[in-house]
Amino acid sequence: MADQTYDAIVIGSGISGGWAAKELTEKGLKVLMLERGRNIEHIKDYVNATKNPWEIPHRGMRTQKMLTDHPVLSRDYTLNEANLDYWADEQECPYTEAKPFDWFRGYHVGGRSLMWGRQSYRWSDFDFEANAKENIAVDWPIRYKEIAPWYDYAETFAGISGSVENMPQLPDGKFMPPMEMNIVEKDVAARVKEHYKNARRFIIGRVANITQPHNGRTNCQYRNKCWLGCPFGGYFSTQSATLPAAVKTGNLTLRPFSIVTKIVYDKNTKKATGVEIIDAETNKTYTFNSKIVFVCASALNSAWILMNSATDIWPGGLGSSSGELGHNVIDHHFRAGASGEAEGYDDKYVFGRRANGIYVPRYRNLFGDKRDYLRGFGYQGGASRQGWQREIAELGIGAPLKDAMSEPGKWTIGLTGFGETLPYHENQVSLDKDKKDKWGLPVLRMDCEIKDNEKKMRKDMMDDAAEMLEAAGIKNVKTYDAGYTFGMGIHEMGSARMGKDPKTSVLNGNNQVWDAKNVFVTDGACMTSSNCVNPSLTYMALTARAVDFAVSELKKGNL
Amino acid sequence: MNRRDALSRVGLLMGATVIGSEFFLSGCKNTDKKGGSELSKDDIAFLDEVGETIIPTTSTPGAKSVGIGAFMNMMVKDCYTDENQKIFTEGIGKLDEASKKKNSKSFLDSTPEQRTALLNDLDAEQKAYYKSKKKEDPEHYFKLMKQLTLLGYFTSETGATKTLRYIETPGHYDGNLPYKKGDKAWATS
Numbered sequence: 001m002a003d004q005t006y007d008a009i010v011i012g013s014g015i016s017g018g019w020a021a022k023e024l025t026e027k028g029l030k031v032l033m034l035e036r037g038r039n040i041e042h043i044k045d046y047v048n049a050t051k052n053p054w055e056i057p058h059r060g061m062r063t064q065k066m067l068t069d070h071p072v073l074s075r076d077y078t079l080n081e082a083n084l085d086y087w088a089d090e091q092e093c094p095y096t097e098a099k100p101f102d103w104f105r106g107y108h109v110g111g112r113s114l115m116w117g118r119q120s121y122r123w124s125d126f127d128f129e130a131n132a133k134e135n136i137a138v139d140w141p142i143r144y145k146e147i148a149p150w151y152d153y154a155e156t157f158a159g160i161s162g163s164v165e166n167m168p169q170l171p172d173g174k175f176m177p178p179m180e181m182n183i184v185e186k187d188v189a190a191r192v193k194e195h196y197k198n199a200r201r202f203i204i205g206r207v208a209n210i211t212q213p214h215n216g217r218t219n220c221q222y223r224n225k226c227w228l229g230c231p232f233g234g235y236f237s238t239q240s241a242t243l244p245a246a247v248k249t250g251n252l253t254l255r256p257f258s259i260v261t262k263i264v265y266d267k268n269t270k271k272a273t274g275v276e277i278i279d280a281e282t283n284k285t286y287t288f289n290s291k292i293v294f295v296c297a298s299a300l301n302s303a304w305i306l307m308n309s310a311t312d313i314w315p316g317g318l319g320s321s322s323g324e325l326g327h328n329v330i331d332h333h334f335r336a337g338a339s340g341e342a343e344g345y346d347d348k349y350v351f352g353r354r355a356n357g358i359y360v361p362r363y364r365n366l367f368g369d370k371r372d373y374l375r376g377f378g379y380q381g382g383a384s385r386q387g388w389q390r391e392i393a394e395l396g397i398g399a400p401l402k403d404a405m406s407e408p409g410k411w412t413i414g415l416t417g418f419g420e421t422l423p424y425h426e427n428q429v430s431l432d433k434d435k436k437d438k439w440g441l442p443v444l445r446m447d448c449e450i451k452d453n454e455k456k457m458r459k460d461m462m463d464d465a466a467e468m469l470e471a472a473g474i475k476n477v478k479t480y481d482a483g484y485t486f487g488m489g490i491h492e493m494g495s496a497r498m499g500k501d502p503k504t505s506v507l508n509g510n511n512q513v514w515d516a517k518n519v520f521v522t523d524g525a526c527m528t529s530s531n532c533v534n535p536s537l538t539y540m541a542l543t544a545r546a547v548d549f550a551v552s553e554l555k556k557g558n559l
Numbered sequence: 560m561n562r563r564d565a566l567s568r569v570g571l572l573m574g575a576t577v578i579g580s581e582f583f584l585s586g587c588k589n590t591d592k593k594g595g596s597e598l599s600k601d602d603i604a605f606l607d608e609v610g611e612t613i614i615p616t617t618s619t620p621g622a623k624s625v626g627i628g629a630f631m632n633m634m635v636k637d638c639y640t641d642e643n644q645k646i647f648t649e650g651i652g653k654l655d656e657a658s659k660k661k662n663s664k665s666f667l668d669s670t671p672e673q674r675t676a677l678l679n680d681l682d683a684e685q686k687a688y689y690k691s692k693k694k695e696d697p698e699h700y701f702k703l704m705k706q707l708t709l710l711g712y713f714t715s716e717t718g719a720t721k722t723l724r725y726i727e728t729p730g731h732y733d734g735n736l737p738y739k740k741g742d743k744a745w746a747t748s
Contacts, residue, residue: 052716052727053747059714063637182734222729224748347739352732353748387744388713388723393686396679397613397705402621405713406722408744 006032006253008550009275009290011260011305014111016523016539017296018242019154023547024294025251032288033246034258034277036297037088037107040114042239046229048082056082076488078104083228086115092438101446102487103300109256110238111298112490115227118208118235119359119380120160121533122151122171126366131529134374137328137423138499140528141509144171150541157245158236158540159214161356162206170361170533176211178204179220179356184342184383184411189358191472200363200468205380207356208236208537215241224353235355257281259439263293263318263519265310271518271559272318278439292518292550292559296543299524300329300429303495304444306506306513306521307431319496319506319513319521326430328423328497329448330530332489336458338465339414340477342383349385349408357382360415360468362532364460373456377419377532379465385411413474417461420532422453423494427486448486458484491535493524511546518559522546596644597636602651603628608667609654610708612674619721622712630711631704643698650700657681719746 007029010020021033039045053059060081062074073079073087088105095103106112125144132139148171155174163178181189181204189202209220217233217240226235233240246252257280263272264287274289295302303326307317319325357380363369364376386409395401432445462479469477499505502514511526513519522543524535553559598606610627635647654677658666661680662673669677678701685699692699712718719725725746 050727052725053714053719054716058634058638059710061634061638061710064640065637180732180734185734222732223727347737349736349738349742350732350734351736352729353745354732354734384748385744387746387748388709396682398675398679399615399617402614402617402722405709406619406743407741408738 004287005274005289006030007290007554008032008292008294009034009288010294010296011275012036012111012296012298012301012523013109013238013243013254014106014296014298014523015113015116015238015536016543017111017294018113018238018246019540019543020294020296020520020522020547021246021252022242023544024551025246025249027547027551028249028251029551030251030253031246032253032255032290034260034275034288035109035111035254035256036259036280037109037256039109039254039256040086040229040239042233042244043229043231046231047085049225049228049231051082072102073104075102075485076104078490083115086227086229093443094435094437095443096432096435096445098445098447099449100485101448102485103444103446103492104487104490105298105301109254110243113237114229114239116208116237116536117490117534118226118355119534120155120158120162120206120208120537121359121378122173123147123531123533123538124169124171126169127529127531130375131423136374136529137425138497138501138504138528141498141500141505146509147538147541147545150545151537153544154537154540157215158208158241158537159210159217160206160208160236160537161211161220163204165201165203165361167201167361169363169366173206175206176214179207179209179211179354180204181358182350182354182383183348184345184413185358188342188383188413188469188472188474192468195471196363196468199367200360202358202360205356205359209234209355210236215245217241220355222352222354224355226355258286259441260297260305261285261308261441263295263305263309263516264289265313265318265516267310267313270516272516278441280439283439291554292520294543294547294550295519295521295525296523299492299495299527300444300446302521302523302525303429304431306496308442310516314515318519319515321515322499322502322504322506324425324497324499324504325506326495327425327428328494328528329427329429329446329486329492330421330423330494330527331448331487332418332491332530332532332534333421333450333454333458333484334416334418334489335482335484336419336461336480337379337381337414337416338462338469338477338479339412340466340469340474342411342413342473343475345411348411364457364464371456371460373453373460374422375420375453375457375532377417377457377461379415379417379461381413381415381465383411383413385409413469415465415469417458417465418489418532418534419454419457419461421450421530423497423529424451429495446487450484450486491524491530493527493530493535496521496525497528498526499528510549511542512549517553518550520546520550598632598648598651602648603632605651605655605667606631606704608674609678609704610712612671612678613705613708614712614718615671615675620717622708625712625715625717627708627711630715631707634707634711635703639703643703646698646700647703650704653700654681654704713746 220234309318360379496506606628610622
């Protein structure tokens with residue numbers, strides 16, 4: 001059927017899928033974008049975004065029903081009354097935990113681009129070269145100079161605000177004007193910079209919230225309700241940015257409720273001919289054909305699709321010939337750091353709710369520093385004045401308590417480390433054929449854990465934070481390690497890694513599946529190592545780069 | 560809330576006690592229960608008076624004006640485990656018993672001054688209890704009542720806009736806003 005044939009199919013509509021659809025349609029291809037969940041329309045479907053706190057019945061707290069329905073989501077801040085509908089249905093879509101694994105998923109148009117943390121940082125050659133230099137896993141097939149123009153391109157379209165800092169480990173980008181540090185953060189930043197002679201720096205977070213009007217989107221209004229969806233389009237999401245661009249070309253067909261079950265592979269041409277889906281609402285099966293397929297279903301689901309494809313040729317699925325598909329799963333381990341109190345700022349406060357914090361770029365194992373572990377970590381944090389939630393030990397109840405609570409409390413400042421996780425072959429996701437989801441499909445089985453390298457790093461993540469805060473004159477500093485479960489960083493990556501050799505990697509340096517050259521995987525699955533910075537900006541850049549390559553190859557008749 | 564807020568929340572959890580959020584983040588145990596039983600109208604009226612004593616009418620309205628009793632009823636029914644529901648519900652009787660013991664009359668028959676004195680005693684009692692409380696020990700009913708009162712009041716329209724300050728769409732950020740004693744705190748961050 002004619003309407004079932006497209007130039008390209010994009011599986012998934014999150015950050016990577018949205019970028020793939022935008023780039024492919026703008027290059028003139030007729031594109032079908034498949035999304036397993038429902039549609040969420042920009043602005044119209046952000047049902048809680050303009051509500052006041054008192055209009056949320058339980059004021060954002062958790063009901064017993066929410067805890068019962070969302071046992072995984074309840075393990076972290078993710079379970080919240082205000083955007084409950086943005087998270088995957090755990091009853092319909094279970095998974096198996098051989099070892100504890102937190103998988104926080106967004107099954108709807110836009111995916112996690114609606115709820116993401118929006119911190120956006122470039123990788124440097126310290127990161128692209130680390131595996132090769134330390135003989136860990138395999139070498140990245142690309143270096144900074146190859147991705148740098150694509151970072152420029154991605155930042156310019158997405159709208160990333162940030163400051164130029166000239167730090168080699170965290171390259172500067174095409175930034176919109178930075179958000180502002182508050183007075184405590186500014187003073188602490190100046191003291192840290194001086195104390196560590198510029199080796200450690202506090203900078204304002206680089207964030208995908210626009211600080212100027214951009215492509216018809218309104219600049220960030222400092223509401224700090226991003227994860228409900230922004231009616232101003234103040235932050236980058238599929239809905240606010242890539243989807244409207246793709247729709248504008250007239251070349252996009254978006255099909256929600258489409259669960260891709262396999263990529264259809266032709267062993268004669270050694271290429272994919274399209275995909276097979278189950279309609280999530282009707283349970284009917286459909287086949288769609290295309291010249292190229294972009295797999296952007298989120299790292300672990302992209303691996304799942306590959307593992308379910310071409311199993312008559314490779315029992316482990318498409319891309320499994322290397323033995324690496326589903327392996328080398330990585331994330332960022334976090335929730336260790338320190339916090340304390342800033343004195344002498346009682347006459348200072350803030351206006352507006354800044355959905356961004358400060359960032360401390362990595363300094364460990366760089367520029368001559370050497371630790372008893374590899375790689376490093378960055379910190380996210382910020383200073384703020386306590387509100388009514390604080391406890392005032394010396395006050396009981398009544399008017400004195402009410403009066404005290406009506407005023408702000410102490411200034412506090414906190415830092416939380418986000419650490420690199422090494423890619424261990426044995427950290428793996430696989431198909432659990434004994435357990436099925438609502439549609440009778442096998443589910444993923446997670447078998448991942450952090451090891452000594454990460455555990456040693458966590459101690460530094462606590463101690464360094466405390467040392468820096470104390471050096472900056474912060475009082476009553478306390479360290480913490482609130483514990484980490486694999487996946488909790490919501491930066492799962494690595495399950496179909498890029499490499500230079502088809503024997504040891506799933507994808508080549510253009511995100512092309514070695515075993516099917518018209519299939520591209522450009523989401524977190526492709527990452528060969530995790531670095532310690534938030535990864536989504538890198539997916540954007542790699543996706544745009546891979547589309548450019550794919551379309552060029554298509555025109556040359558190579559695909 | 561976003562991840563940074565959640566992290567600062569975690570940071571606070573390690574240090575200070577966050578009334579409300581701490582309890583609801585980690586205090587609820589998962590059970591199969593889908594919601595508990597309703598409190599009676601009398602209980603809700605009683606809790607209105609307890610809430611009003613904790614957050615009284617001053618230059619701005621107090622907790623009774625925001626329907627704090629009905630709010631507590633909803634939260635206890637929907638959010639609490641069976642165990643904490645029982646502690647809370649039995650706490651209503653315990654509070655009245657404590658009133659009879661201290662003031663020789665029921666809580667509702669007491670004067671505002673007597674009510675305040677009683678609840679200050681109970682607050683001191685719960686604070687002392689939590690100083691040595693082990694994780695598996697039960698919650699103290701008065702801490703639950705105080706938490707729900709503060710949560711319900713300061714997140715209500717009255718609490719957020721009259722006793723605190725709230726602007727739905729700030730539009731810009733100033734990280735160096737002058738502050739003088741008496742200026743109100745922001746309702747949300």
